[in-house]
Amino acid sequence: MKRKAPLAVALLHYPIVDRQGTVCATNITNFDIHDIARSCRVYGVEKYFLIHPMQEQLMFVERVLDHWRTGEGARMNPMRRTALTDVETATDIPSALHKWGQPNARIVATHARQLPGQEKFSFSGFKSILEEDSDPYLLIFGTGFGLTQDFMRNCYAVLDPIKGDSKDDYRHLCVRSAVSICLDRLLGSW
């Protein structure tokens, strides 16, 4: 636990780009709740926010959380309850930051490809910042085909893309894997 800077993770469902490049809102999926909550819990992330502008979508998340936190799921699988302790819903980023108690946290976006003219964080650079600074950071992951360029331009920085090691530079990680790899690079020790 060398880290000093408070860090939270958010999964954004709007504004998001779809396959055709159109701005849209995506549906929340059950696996995004559990898999990302577990990764955040393993790496000691303070909060994991699922962000969606529609209350109906957030109510779906709350029903899932209730099942595992206080319902039958809590008795059947107590470790799943532990994983979901720090999961929260929010309609937008300011309300997530308010719930976290860090209204001035710096927003760092993630994307599968490099964007020209954007302030960049390398993984090792951001890792050092998290270990040495005490400013709070919110790390944002997009769904669908990713965050919009407008959204990223308004962020404090964008984290370097994960490149992998394929011959054809294939980069279509699912967001659950992308979160896990980013947290391991930023917070893991081995």
Add this chain to the structure above:
Amino acid sequence: MKRKAPLAVALLHYPIVDRQGTVCATNITNFDIHDIARSCRVYGVEKYFLIHPMQEQLMFVERVLDHWRTGEGARMNPMRRTALTDVETATDIPSALHKWGQPNARIVATHARQLPGQEKFSFSGFKSILEEDSDPYLLIFGTGFGLTQDFMRNCYAVLDPIKGDSKDDYRHLCVRSAVSICLDRLLGSW
């Protein structure tokens, strides 16, 4: 592409330990097909095997693969087809190695906790081996509550567990995240 050693990944569904420590076979889940295939594809893994002794379970996988490779899914999402190119099913490890064309590949197991008296690979040690050797390796991930101790004792080595950074040493990553993090540590460059 510094790597020289052929590497494949397998997700094992039998023999597996359940919550009570009993040996069982687990069901194959749809997300394990897609998420892990995409991570393997991004990191240039040669083959990804879903291993289950029951033909019915493997037929479920083959139906999913058909949908995305040649059915409606291939037209709707060609990148998903690309991700699934190197996915195969097998009833057991020898038949997976045979399909791969590497019957003598060395089996490396993974587990969330350290096992006493077992030959261990550190991530950096195994990474060097993959870069410098030309012997083939099959990296095995368990489902349920993990691989059995008997199974691991018969493997060539067991990879170090992923420790994370939580105050209470919580280590319940989903297998999809565990695969992604392991591949990034072994094959990623950043």
